[in-house]
Amino acid sequence: MSINPDLAVKTGPLNLKNPVLLASGTCGYGIELQGFVDLEKLGGIVVKGLSLEPRSGNPPPRLMETPCGLLNSIGLENVGVDRFISDKLPALSALDTAVIVNILGDSVRDYQELAGILDQVRGIDAIEVNISCPNVRAGGAAFGSDPDMASEVTAAVRKATSLPLIVKLSPNVTDITLIARAVEHAGADAISLINTLLGMSIDIKARRPVLANTFGGLSGPAIKPVALRMVWQAVRAVNIPVIGIGGIQNASDALEFLLAGAAAVQVGTATLVDPLVSVQILEGIRMYMKETGISDISGLPI
Ligand code: SIN
Numbered sequence: 001m002s003i004n005p006d007l008a009v010k011t012g013p014l015n016l017k018n019p020v021l022l023a024s025g026t027c028g029y030g031i032e033l034q035g036f037v038d039l040e041k042l043g044g045i046v047v048k049g050l051s052l053e054p055r056s057g058n059p060p061p062r063l064m065e066t067p068c069g070l071l072n073s074i075g076l077e078n079v080g081v082d083r084f085i086s087d088k089l090p091a092l093s094a095l096d097t098a099v100i101v102n103i104l105g106d107s108v109r110d111y112q113e114l115a116g117i118l119d120q121v122r123g124i125d126a127i128e129v130n131i132s133c134p135n136v137r138a139g140g141a142a143f144g145s146d147p148d149m150a151s152e153v154t155a156a157v158r159k160a161t162s163l164p165l166i167v168k169l170s171p172n173v174t175d176i177t178l179i180a181r182a183v184e185h186a187g188a189d190a191i192s193l194i195n196t197l198l199g200m201s202i203d204i205k206a207r208r209p210v211l212a213n214t215f216g217g218l219s220g221p222a223i224k225p226v227a228l229r230m231v232w233q234a235v236r237a238v239n240i241p242v243i244g245i246g247g248i249q250n251a252s253d254a255l256e257f258l259l260a261g262a263a264a265v266q267v268g269t270a271t272l273v274d275p276l277v278s279v280q281i282l283e284g285i286r287m288y289m290k291e292t293g294i295s296d297i298s299g300l301p302i
Contacts, residue, residue: 005289006296007282009043011241011263012189014126014164016043016098019258019297020282023245023268024049024102024128024168025074029088030095036275041282043264044098047084049130051104052114054080058135059212064201069220069247070269071199073135073213076104081117093123100166103157104130106138112156119161127163129153129188132170132195134217144170144195147182158187166243169193169234171223176230177237184238192243192266193234194227220269221247228256235261235301249277251284258285261301 007018021044027033030045039045057077064071079087084101093099101124103114111129118124131150133140143149154167167183169176171194180191196217201210209215227246235242241264244257249270257265267278274280285297294300 003290003293003295005286005294007286009263009297011243012164014098014189016264018043018282019264020254020278021046021264021266022271022278023266026268026271029084029092031088031091033275037279040096041279042097044100044125045092046100046102046128046266048078049076049102049104049133050078050081050084050114051076052081052110054078054083061210061212064210064216066201066218066222069218069222071201071211071216071218073211073216075135075213076133081114085121089121089123098125099123100126100128102128102130102168104133104139108153108156111153112160115157115160119163124163126166127157127161128166128168128192129157130168132168134172134196134198134215135213141170141172144179145173147178150179151182151186154183154186154188164189166190166192168195170195171226171230172198177233180234180238184240188240190241190243191234191238192245194230194246197223197226221249223247224253228260231257231262232260251281251288254281254285255288258300259302
């Protein structure tokens, strides 16, 4: 008898129709992909990180393809929270999929103010707090690499909103479990990991770093084993749901994260290669569950 697997997941207080999400920074504000991808098939969309004011990001060059990966030093370019709410959110929130808004700031106060603004807006299902961007001097990974600072930001955002709160962690730390536990205790409903690994490339003819910002964040299939190891550790360190991110480019990759105990996954760099890949990943997970006789997604973790 063929089963019809139940892919719905509960990520803390956030209900998702399935565990496949688009990762922040790789799908714009979601709506740019309309017409290419049936976004309503997905569990959710995590929009490009938003700051209080618009940002133009770092100077170019800010992207470089590496063997099995991508280095970026975008520097958090975004339209700012007000334009997101007026120009992007209406079309995005009309879609039948979860809208998760990634936020970033230079100070704890910035994060708190952003969360307070978004808390008052209809059509947002959750906030993802970005304390892990490696490409800016202030904020970003500086918050995500210190348990006390990670905790301070999380607690401040928690106070400002009753929306489900996901904190996105950096892999550029010695012990991921310390940061994971710190944000759990400060009130996070879930954690997502990993953001990019800090890297660089040098142009040997020009004799200078390729990226104008010297360093960038490495994503793509090259980082998947590191991401999977950290997700495995985080799942076993905390009692809140973990969302796996890092180099997922097909259903097998996604299933590895789900078997490790991730409640959901985010597909990032692979979408830049093939905008349809997230839907194919979802279908692959469904097929695997049918073939292995697993009727409920909660039965996947090993
Ligand atoms: C960027 O805009 O620099 C990338 C965002 C991130 O890594 O969080």
